[in-house]
Amino acid sequence: MIAGTVLDRAALMERYRRNRLRTAEIFALVNDGAFYDRPIPLRHPFAFYEGHIPAFSFLVLNERGLGQDPLDPTFERLFERGIDPGSLDEARRHERRDWPARAAVAEFAARCDARVLAALESAKLEDAAVPRLARGQAAFTILEHEEMHQETLLYIVAELPYDRKRRMTATHEDRKLGPAEMRAVSAGTATIGANRDEIPFGWDNEFERTEVSVAAFGIASRPVTNGDWLRFVEQGGPVPHFWNRHDGSWRLRLLGEEIALPHSWPAYVTHRQATAYARWAGMRLPTEAEYHRAAFGTPAGDERPFPWGDEAPQPKHGNFGFARFDPESVDAHPDGDSAWGVGDLIGNGWEWTSTPFGPLPGFEPMASYPQYSADFFDGKHFVMKGGSPVTATSLIRRSLRNWFYDDYPYMFAKFRCVA
Ligand SMILES: [Fe+2]
DSSP states (O other): OOTTSOOOHHHHHHHHHHHHHHHHHHHTTBOGGGTTOOSSTTSOOHHHHHHHHHHHHIIIIIIIITOOOOSOHHHHHHTSOOOOOSSHHHHHTTOOSOOOOHHHHHHHHHHHHHHHHHHHHHSOOOOTTSGGGGGGHHHHHHHHHHHHHHHHHHHHHHHSOGGGBOOOOOOOOOOOOOOOOEEEEOSEEEEESOOTTTSSOOOGGGOSOEEEEEOOEEEESSOOBHHHHHHHHHTTOOOOTTEEEETTEEEEEOSSOEEEOOTTSBOOOOHHHHHHHHHHTTOBOOOHHHHHHHHHBOTTSOBOSBTTBSSOOOGGGOSOTTSOSSOOOTTSOGGGOOTTSOOOOSSSSEEEEEEEOOOOTTOOOOTTOTHHHHTTOSSSEEEEESOOTTSOGGGOOTTOOEEEETTOOOSOEEOOOBO
8 A cells, every 4th residue: 555545445355355256266166076186286285275365364464464363273274374395205295184174164264254354344454563564564465365376276276187177168269370570679777676655565576666777679579379389399399288189189278178279379388498499499588677678668768557558457458357267369459569569468378587586676575474485586486477367457567576486387377589
C-alpha cells in the first residue's frame, strides 16, 4: 500500500475469498483417489498443498503478523513449508506416508480461513512500527502466496495421468505464422525492481529500484514456437517435456487433454533447452535487463508499466489470469505488443532470461517470509519474466521476478532469442 493511504479491507477479503474459491476449483480437478499422489517427485502430494495454503495464511498474518495464539500447532508445523530439493535423493528425505485424512485437512483449512477473514475484516493490518505489518505486508503476502501456489499446483496437476483427474476438452486454434522478425531496440536504461512507495506490494527481490544501462540489441518479435522448435528436433535437438509422439506425429500434452502439436503456440522448455536452441540458432537468451528494455522501454526513451503502456492488464493484452489453462498462438494478442513491436511478452508462458536469480542492490529479506527469495540465491536458478496462462492478473507487474532451476521441466516457460 502506498504510504498514507488506507487498506481497502473489503477488497482484501473479496480477493481472499476469490482465491480460496479458485484453489478449491483446482483441487476439484484431482480425483479423490489421487489426493496423496505426488506426480512431481520433487514436490509434496496434493494433501500437503490443501493444508499448506491456509496454514501459511494463518501463520503469516494471524500468528506472526498479529501475534495471535496458534490454532493447531501440529498441523501448522506439518503444513508450514513446501520443498524445492535439488535432487531426487534430497526429495526422499522429505517423504512421509502419514499425511492426515482429507476431512481433517479440510476442517483445519476452514478454521484457518475463518480466522484470516476475521483479521482482514477488523485487525490492525498496517503498522509502520512492525516490519511484518508495514504497508500491510502480511496481508498482501498471504494473498500473493496463494495466487502463486495456484499456478504451481496446476504444474503438478498437469503431471497427473489423465485417468486420475478431470478430463477437459476445448477447441484450440493453430495459425499459420511467418518467421519471427528481429526488432531493433536502441541502447538505453532498463529499470528493474521498484521503490517501496511505487507499488502497493512487492516481494523482497523486487527492491530496490535498479537502473541498468543496456547496449543496443535485436530481439525476436515473438517467442520460439513449437513449429520453430520442431526444426531443432529434426536436427537432433531435445524433445520438450510436454511433447509426445504417437504413430509418427507429434502431440502436445495439455492439462486436460492431449492434442495435435499446435505449431503457432510457444514451445515450453527448460532454461538449458532454451539456451541450447539459442546457440543452435546463432543467438542467445535476453538478459533480465534486455527483457525489460524490450517490454517496457520505448524509442522515445521513457519506460512504461506494461508493454502496451499504462492501461491495467486485461484479457486482450495477453494470455494470463486463468482465462484458459493452456497456451495459445503467440500472435493472439497484438494489443499487448510493446513499443518496439515485440509481442507476447506478458502471459502465454513465462520468459526465460540468461540472468541468474539474485538480489537487487539494497535487498533485505522480507519480515513476513524471510526465506522467500534468499534461499534461492544460489546461481542455479534463473530469472523468468512475464507470466503464464495461469498467472493471476494481480501478479502482472513490471517489477515481479520469478525463477526456477535451469533443468526443471514442469513449469509453463517459453523464451525468445536476441542477437
Ligand atoms: Fe508456499
